[in-house]
Structure formats: C-alpha cells, structure tokens
Amino acid sequence: MAVKRPAVFAELKPAESQSGETMQTETKKTYDKLSRKIALTVITVSLAPLILVGGLIFDQFRSIYRTKVYAHLAEVVDKQKDNVNNFLSEKLAEVQYLTRVFSYEELSDSKILEQTLKGMQQQYGRIFVDLGIIDENGSQVAYAGPFDLLNADYSKADWYINSRNKNTGISDVFMGLRQSPHFIITINNVNKEGRVWTLRATIDFLAFSNLVENIHIGETGYAYILNNEGVFQTRPQANRNRELVLTPYENIQQPAHAEDVTIQLNKGSDGEKYVTVSSMLKNGDWKLVYQQNMSDAFSAMIRSEFFTLVIFLSGGLAIIAMALYLSRKLVTHIQLIDDENELMNRQMVETGKLASIGELAAGIAHEINNPVAIMIEEAGWVSDLLEDEGKEMSSYNEINRALEQVRTQGGRCKDITHKLLSFARKTDSRVMNVHLPDLIEEVIEISMQQARYAQVNISLDLDREMGPVRASVSELQQVFLNLFNNAVQAMEAEGGTLSVTCRAENGEAYVSVADTGPGIPAANLGRIFDPFFTTKPVGKGSGLGLSICFGLIHQMGGEIDVESGVGQGARFNIRLPLPSAEIEHDVEKEV
CATH class of the missing domain: 3.30.565.10 (Histidine kinase-like ATPase, C-terminal domain)
Structure with a gap:
C-alpha cells in the first residue's frame, strides 16, 4: 500500500484536495488538544506542591537571603583582598624598578637617593616615606627620608633577617627605630664585586590602613588585617571591644566565585552573634578579616519579606508560562518526528521505484545486447564474403567501410550495454x-x-x-x-x-x-x-x-x-x- 501513495498524491482531484485540507485541519486540532492536555497536566503537577509548601516559603526566603548576604560579603572581601595584594605588588614593582635603573654605586649616593625619593613621591604621592641602601653587614650606608637613620644597624632586625634569603620581601607592620607603625619593602641585589646589598623602602602606614578601612557595611561591619601571630597590621576600630572573644560554631559553604574566602558564624563573649569573613593575603603571611554583627548584617531582610509574596506569585506565573512553552515545544517535536517518518516512507517508495527502474533498464540493456552481438557477427560474416568473392565489385571499398562502421558502432553499443549491466549489478x-x-x-x-x-x-x-x-x-x-x-x-x-x-x-x-x-x-x-x-x-x-x-x-x-x-x-x-x-x-x- 505504501507504494501506491505517491501516485495518489500526484493525481489529486479537487474533492481529494479538499479532503486533504480537512485532514490537515483535523491533525492540527489533534496536536493543539494534545498540547493543552500536556500544559494542564504540567501546571497542575507543578502548582499543587507549590501551594502545599507555601507556608514554608518564608523560611526558604530567609535561607536564600542569607546565602545572598554571605555571597556579597565574600565578594567584597575577595575584591578587597585583590586590591591589597595589587597595592603590595605595585609598590614592590615600583621599588624593584629602581634596582634596574640605578646601580649600587648610584643609589649609595645620598643625593641621588634623595632625588629618587622625591621623584617617587611626586609620581605616587606620599606613600613612600623613605629609602635606604643596606650593605651586606646590615648597615644602612645611604638614606633618604625625614628620619636620622644613616648608618642604622639592621643586622639583628627581624624584617632584615627574614628578607636575607629572598629576592624581594614585604615585612610585617612594626614600630622599629622610628617608634611608629610601618612596614618595609626590601629588594636584594648583587653589586659588581659580588656583594649582596639591599634596597629598602618604607610604606606609609596610614595609606595602607585606609585600603582596609574602606570596607564598612552597616553600622557594625569593619575589616582589619592580622599576621600569622594574630598581630594587627592595620588600625583596629576605635569602638572595637579588645576583650571580645569569638567562638566559631558554623562554617558556611564557600561561594563558587570566591573559593579562597572562609565564612564563619561566631558566638561572641558579649552574647552577640557575628559573621566573620576572611581571606589570606601576601602569600599566606597575612589574613584579611571582615567582622559584622549578624543582626546588623541581616537587617535588610526584614524589609525584604514583603517581596516574598511577589516572588511566590512570579514563580507561579513562570511555571504556567514554562508549561505552555514546553508543551508546545514537545508537541512540535512530536509533529516533527511524525513528519520525518512520513518523509522516510515517501523516500522508501521513491527508492523502490528507482530500484525497479534500474532493474528494468538492466533487462532492456540485456535484451539489446543480444541483437547487437548478432549484428556484429553478421557484419563480420559479410566482410569475410567480400574478402572471398566481392573484391571485384566497384563498390567494394564503400561496402567494406560501411561494414567496418557497423562493427565499430556495434562494438560501442555492446560496450555501453555491458557497462550499464555492470553498473546495475x-x-x-x-x-x-x-x-x-x-x-x-x-x-x-x-x-x-x-x-x-x-x-x-x-x-x-x-x-x-x-x-x-x-x-x-x-x-x-x-x-x-x-x-x-x-x-x-x-x-x-x-x-x-x-x-x-x-x-x-x-x-x-x-x-x-x-x-x-x-x-x-x-x-x-x-x-x-x-x-x-x-x-x-x-x-x-x-x-x-x-x-x-x-x-x-x-x-x-x-x-x-x-x-x-x-x-x-x-x-x-x-x-x-x-x-x-x-x-x-x-x-x-x-x-
């Protein structure tokens, strides 16, 4: 029956054409009905559980909001960590640049060192407090800055000892000889005689501390930096309780966008709960810590509870819209599969017709091949007769040429039918x-x-x-x-x-x-x-x-x-x- 369908389609009469249009209309109605049933089923199955759990939406909203707050705090700390690390890297690179531009002999000249410091202060501001050149014995042989530190002995200073085996170093914040908080960047190099010398630069503590103090969210949120011994590397807040002891009781999962950030919930010795967000700085030597009272951190959630109902309704509408979209898409896909099956059936019919035509052509070629073979054989026989008895004929050459043409063209026909049969088989x-x-x-x-x-x-x-x-x-x-x-x-x-x-x-x-x-x-x-x-x-x-x-x-x-x-x-x-x-x-x- 499938073989007859293309012929029917090719010879449609007006009545049959109208019947085909009616059939297409009925098919469209069937698909539309199926789409509506699927959409209604999806909407019912989706909204029923949503309505049943409506009483739990408030708790879910609080959980989502908390996650959002944690993610925001983690992002703030992560960005500020990058800012601090970039600040330290930039200052280190700026100091390191001096060792590339100037030799040890040039920097050992206090006048050149003084001019260099002024140039850096003009270009980068008062971030660089002073510069100094230290020989291999730890003695400062050249100095430029506001303090009287020429010939100062740093051989026993912790920051100098820790930097001796490194090409570059950044010290912790300490008081030092000037009795004010600061930290030092050191660059170690070798002079022409093969002796190690050190270029040191002091960074303004206030400029560095302000980087961290800019993190201020809410009324109680603030940030600070600690070293590995727990010593402050920035100024602590004036209203911070120095006696406050925090006891961690829950670790929050790290957000995907801030994998190096740790979030903890702590109970304070003052009875309050705190959220603490921290991240390591300076290759793990320092820790950036953000601390905020939990009641302050989630105060905006109270104002956001009103939007819970809006989210609930929006979710319901989204489910309805998605159900309609998916049902239409699914039915369209089903219709496409049906069309492909119909197309495949038609292709099989056409392929069958082509195969039949090929077999018919092969049969015809076979039938033609036999008389062509006889024709060639007879032409050869006539040629033999001419050779024996017809050489005296006046038209011998013309007849021989014609016979040769018959043999040639017959051979061509035989060759063509042979190749056609070969192709068909x-x-x-x-x-x-x-x-x-x-x-x-x-x-x-x-x-x-x-x-x-x-x-x-x-x-x-x-x-x-x-x-x-x-x-x-x-x-x-x-x-x-x-x-x-x-x-x-x-x-x-x-x-x-x-x-x-x-x-x-x-x-x-x-x-x-x-x-x-x-x-x-x-x-x-x-x-x-x-x-x-x-x-x-x-x-x-x-x-x-x-x-x-x-x-x-x-x-x-x-x-x-x-x-x-x-x-x-x-x-x-x-x-x-x-x-x-x-x-x-x-x-x-x-x-």
Whole structure:
C-alpha cells in the first residue's frame, strides 16, 4: 500500500484536495488538544506542591537571603583582598624598578637617593616615606627620608633577617627605630664585586590602613588585617571591644566565585552573634578579616519579606508560562518526528521505484545486447564474403567501410550495454579499495550518450597516481552518476562543459564536478541537499538524488558541498579520507 501513495498524491482531484485540507485541519486540532492536555497536566503537577509548601516559603526566603548576604560579603572581601595584594605588588614593582635603573654605586649616593625619593613621591604621592641602601653587614650606608637613620644597624632586625634569603620581601607592620607603625619593602641585589646589598623602602602606614578601612557595611561591619601571630597590621576600630572573644560554631559553604574566602558564624563573649569573613593575603603571611554583627548584617531582610509574596506569585506565573512553552515545544517535536517518518516512507517508495527502474533498464540493456552481438557477427560474416568473392565489385571499398562502421558502432553499443549491466549489478555495499579515476571514467561512459545529445563537452582532469579510497563501489557509482546526470540536465538547453577533477589533496581524495549551466540561486543553496527538494518541473525529478549523495558521502566519512550562483554554473566538491599507509598495509595482508 505504501507504494501506491505517491501516485495518489500526484493525481489529486479537487474533492481529494479538499479532503486533504480537512485532514490537515483535523491533525492540527489533534496536536493543539494534545498540547493543552500536556500544559494542564504540567501546571497542575507543578502548582499543587507549590501551594502545599507555601507556608514554608518564608523560611526558604530567609535561607536564600542569607546565602545572598554571605555571597556579597565574600565578594567584597575577595575584591578587597585583590586590591591589597595589587597595592603590595605595585609598590614592590615600583621599588624593584629602581634596582634596574640605578646601580649600587648610584643609589649609595645620598643625593641621588634623595632625588629618587622625591621623584617617587611626586609620581605616587606620599606613600613612600623613605629609602635606604643596606650593605651586606646590615648597615644602612645611604638614606633618604625625614628620619636620622644613616648608618642604622639592621643586622639583628627581624624584617632584615627574614628578607636575607629572598629576592624581594614585604615585612610585617612594626614600630622599629622610628617608634611608629610601618612596614618595609626590601629588594636584594648583587653589586659588581659580588656583594649582596639591599634596597629598602618604607610604606606609609596610614595609606595602607585606609585600603582596609574602606570596607564598612552597616553600622557594625569593619575589616582589619592580622599576621600569622594574630598581630594587627592595620588600625583596629576605635569602638572595637579588645576583650571580645569569638567562638566559631558554623562554617558556611564557600561561594563558587570566591573559593579562597572562609565564612564563619561566631558566638561572641558579649552574647552577640557575628559573621566573620576572611581571606589570606601576601602569600599566606597575612589574613584579611571582615567582622559584622549578624543582626546588623541581616537587617535588610526584614524589609525584604514583603517581596516574598511577589516572588511566590512570579514563580507561579513562570511555571504556567514554562508549561505552555514546553508543551508546545514537545508537541512540535512530536509533529516533527511524525513528519520525518512520513518523509522516510515517501523516500522508501521513491527508492523502490528507482530500484525497479534500474532493474528494468538492466533487462532492456540485456535484451539489446543480444541483437547487437548478432549484428556484429553478421557484419563480420559479410566482410569475410567480400574478402572471398566481392573484391571485384566497384563498390567494394564503400561496402567494406560501411561494414567496418557497423562493427565499430556495434562494438560501442555492446560496450555501453555491458557497462550499464555492470553498473546495475554492482549492488554490493561492502567497503573495499576503490581507484577513483577508473571509477569516474566508467560512470562517465554511461552518461556519455546523454551528454552528446545535450551538446555537453566533458573535460576530465584525473590524477592516476593517487591512492585508492576505502568505500563501496556501488554507492560511489550512484553518487557520481547522480552528479553527472544533474550537471548534464542543467546544461541540456544550451549545452556547455562538464568538468571533473580528481586528485589527492591534504591527505584527502578531492573530486570536483562542475558545470557551466544556469547555476543555483542563493536562496536554494541551503536546501539543495534536503530530501524531495527540486527545482525541476513536476515529473522530471524526485528531489532525492542530492539527498542520497549527501547521505552516502557522510556515511563514508567524507564531506560534500556546493558552490554556485545565478549564471555562474555549479560546482560540487567531494572530499573523502585517504587511508593511511598502515591501514593500506593491513588491508593488503587481509586480502
């Protein structure tokens, strides 16, 4: 019954056409009804639990808001950590730059060092307090700054001892000889005599401390920096309870965007609860800590509870909208599958018709082959008679020429029918080594007569030295025959040239089939390989040829594309993988 359907579609009468439209309308109504049922089911199943758990929304909202607050605090601390690290890195780089520009002898000159300090203060502000050059014994041999620190001995200073084995160093904040909080950046280098010397720069404590004090959220939130011993590296808040002891009781999961940040909930010795957010600085030597009373941190949540109802309603509307969207999308997908099944059935019908036509053509070719063989044999017999008895005839030469022509043309007919039969019988889809130039010539012979009738010249550019491809002979024959016939049919109105190129290129077999026909409009290029798409008149094309070519080439692991434009002809490019030497060797061993 499936075979009869295309004929019915091709010969629709007006009443049948109306019946088809009615059938399409009924089908659309069925799909719409299915879509509504799916949407109603999804909405019911989704909203029922939402309504049942409506009493828990308040708690859920509080949980979400807490997560949001934690994420925000973590982001603030993470960004501030980057700011502090960047500040330290910049200052370290600025001091390190001096050792590249000036030599030890130049920096040891107090005048040059003084000018350098003034230049840095003019460029970067009063962040750099002073500069000093320290020899290998820890004695400051040159100094520029507001203090009297020339010849100061730092050999026993902790910051100097800790920096001796490092190229660069940043000390903790300490009081030192000047009796005011500060920290020092050190750069160790070697002079011409091979002696180690150190360039030290003091950073303004207030400028550094202000970086951290800028973190101020709410009424009780503030930040500070501690070293590994728990010593403050920035100024503590004036209203901070120095005797406050925090006891952690819960660790909060780290947000994905701030993996280096730790969030803890603490109970204070004053009876309050605190949230503490911390992150390591300066390669783990310092810790940036943000601390805030929990009641202050979540005060805005009380004002946000009103929006819980809005979120609830918005969620319900979103569920309804999503249910409608998904149901429509699902039904559309089902409809697409049904259409694809219908298309596949039609393709199977057309394929069956093509197979029947091929068998019929093979039978006709076989029947023609027998009389052609007899004709050639009889022409040979007449020629033999002429040789024996007809040499004296005045028209002997003319008759002999005619007989020779009969034998030649008969041989051509026999050769054509032989190749047609060979093509029709090669239905084996097994993969084997195929020499493309020989296969192309064989298929060209089958299309030669149609090309002559259409006044189409055939140009072949075949690289006979290229290696074979691994493919099915019958499938490749089908591909090339479709492409050659399409090209000839495109040029049959005015004639033209069919150019076929075959060569190895970049490890692939490249085949190009080009014609000088009218070309393909740009609007059709995207659909040229779609099943049943054709620009030929009704009855002259099924629209399956290029679709089958596309499927077969991709099944072989290759690619096929088209280049064309109106009035520019068309070029179909095929690329098939060439087997590697190892694969070819294995195939030869198997054979």
